[in-house]
Amino acid sequence: MIAVTELGDTKVVIAVTIVVLLWLMWQRAWRTAAYWLVAIAGASVLNTVIKVALHRTRPGELLYSGWSTFSFPSGHSTVNVVLYGFLAFLIAREVRPAWGLVVALGAATLVFLIAFSRLYLGAHWLSDVLGGLAFGSAWLALLGLSYLRRQARRLEPRSLLAAGCSALILTGGLNIYNSHATDSDRYAVKVGTPYMAATDWWASGWQQLPARRIDLTGETNEPLTFQWAGGLKDLQDALQRNGWLNSADWTPVDALNWLTAPADPTGLPVIPLFASGRLPSLTLVRPNSDGALTRSRLVLRMWVVDFELTNGRTVPLWMGSVVEERFYHPLSLITLTSTQSDVNAPRNTLAAALDGGRLIPRSEGAADSDWDGQVLLARHGEKQKTMSD
Numbered sequence: 001m002i003a004v005t006e007l008g009d010t011k012v013v014i015a016v017t018i019v020v021l022l023w024l025m026w027q028r029a030w031r032t033a034a035y036w037l038v039a040i041a042g043a044s045v046l047n048t049v050i051k052v053a054l055h056r057t058r059p060g061e062l063l064y065s066g067w068s069t070f071s072f073p074s075g076h077s078t079v080n081v082v083l084y085g086f087l088a089f090l091i092a093r094e095v096r097p098a099w100g101l102v103v104a105l106g107a108a109t110l111v112f113l114i115a116f117s118r119l120y121l122g123a124h125w126l127s128d129v130l131g132g133l134a135f136g137s138a139w140l141a142l143l144g145l146s147y148l149r150r151q152a153r154r155l156e157p158r159s160l161l162a163a164g165c166s167a168l169i170l171t172g173g174l175n176i177y178n179s180h181a182t183d184s185d186r187y188a189v190k191v192g193t194p195y196m197a198a199t200d201w202w203a204s205g206w207q208q209l210p211a212r213r214i215d216l217t218g219e220t221n222e223p224l225t226f227q228w229a230g231g232l233k234d235l236q237d238a239l240q241r242n243g244w245l246n247s248a249d250w251t252p253v254d255a256l257n258w259l260t261a262p263a264d265p266t267g268l269p270v271i272p273l274f275a276s277g278r279l280p281s282l283t284l285v286r287p288n289s290d291g292a293l294t295r296s297r298l299v300l301r302m303w304v305v306d307f308e309l310t311n312g313r314t315v316p317l318w319m320g321s322v323v324e325e326r327f328y329h330p331l332s333l334i335t336l337t338s339t340q341s342d343v344n345a346p347r348n349t350l351a352a353a354l355d356g357g358r359l360i361p362r363s364e365g366a367a368d369s370d371w372d373g374q375v376l377l378a379r380h381g382e383k384q385k386t387m388s389d
Contacts, residue, residue: 001117002183007172008076008114009179013040013083015171016164020087023163029153032090039143043082043136047075050135057278059122069277074124077115077132084111085140087164089147094157103161121187198229198311198379206377209305209319211366213275222339223371224275225347226320229309230380232282232302235318239284242353244300247283258335265297265327268335275303281318286349288324296326298346315380322346341370354378 006012017040024033051070058071088107092100115133118124124132196205206227213221228235236246247270248254254269270283280301288296302320309315324340351357357378367373 001120002180002187003176004113005076005117005121005123006176006179006183007110007168008080008117009175010075011175012168012172013079016083016087016167019163019167020160023160024155027153027155029155031150032147032153032155035143035147036086036090039082039086039140040079042143043079043139044075046135046139047073047078047132050131051075055274055277055279056125056128059125069274071124072128072131073135074115074118074128074132076118077111077124077129078136080114081111081133081136082140082143084164085136086143087160089140089144090155091157091161091164094155094160122189123187194307195310195314196307196317198309198315201229201309201317202377202379206360206375207362209317210276211362213273213321215274221273222321222323223343223366223375224319224321225343225371225374226300226302226322226350226376226378228302228318228320228378228380229315231316232318234380235302235378236282236284239286239300239350239353244284244286244353247285247299260335265295265325268327268337270299270301271337273301275301275319278303280320282320296324296340298349299323299325300350322350343371344374347374347376351376356381 017036021033021036024030024036050073054072055070056072058069084107088103092103095103111133115129119126119129196208209227210224212223215221240246245266248257248267250269254267257264257268264287266285266287270285272279272283281304282300282302284300286298286300288298300320300322302318305317305319307317309317321343323343324346325337326340328336328338330336347359351359354376357376359374359376361367362373362375
């Protein structure tokens, strides 16, 4: 199944697309070549847009990055049903119906196997695979109907079939040879949630967590300067006693506050940021005032970590970033925000609210001009400072 899924990887899709495109250009079938490019590019764009719009998490951590972190729909299913479906369509209309049926069944079998492999390997949910097949089939049908309504140059089906199959066999085999060892580790069965002793995390295991947030495109962003062991409700209660507030929801009314100049910083919804494809599980804000012209707020975002701590009982672990957002009011018409690069002061403000926490420097090389390299560790059960203290 790993080898089958590798036949549907992006590298193979691109190679088959290019080989068929070059063959069509060699045959001077310009209109068909244009449809071929639109078919594959359109399927890729459609798949990416839906992934980003729904941002559904995958069944497990498979070391994907960027847009591929999201699960719905399955990109393998969407793109490959269009790739081999449209290729079969071009060939089948040039041969006798009996042979056309054979070509169609061959393409459908390959697409089905690739789609099933994604489900078998745990890379997608069943609805991801079915959704990918549905979106790809709809796009394929739309292109096929449009293509049939226009006169197109006749193609040599045997030569086209040979070009497509040769590209699949050669590039697919090469991709399997190069990627199989890595993919075998990626798709290996992982039983249960990894655990770490709470004392080990408190001593040095905390450094296993990422130092910075990775966004959708795989770019490295602000440092993750806070780690919390315990329930989010406990953290939320402790911080709310020290002036932190829940972030405003993205309701139509609250969203419109961005279009007003005198908006209260605590009433403005926080822009959601992704870490490894996940939205924050908790977002808190703390108002600040910075002179008469500029106001600011601190924003804390917390994301779940994929292993738990043990110390007689299991405790969830969370990582977070805390940054300062400053607000500006151009022409006194709207409100704009700018995230400040310095993360030390916001982290220190958070540390002041968690009396049992401690600041520990990461290994050498983590610090830069905007971050001293220190991470705040805190856990439930330690004495927490309140404003009345």
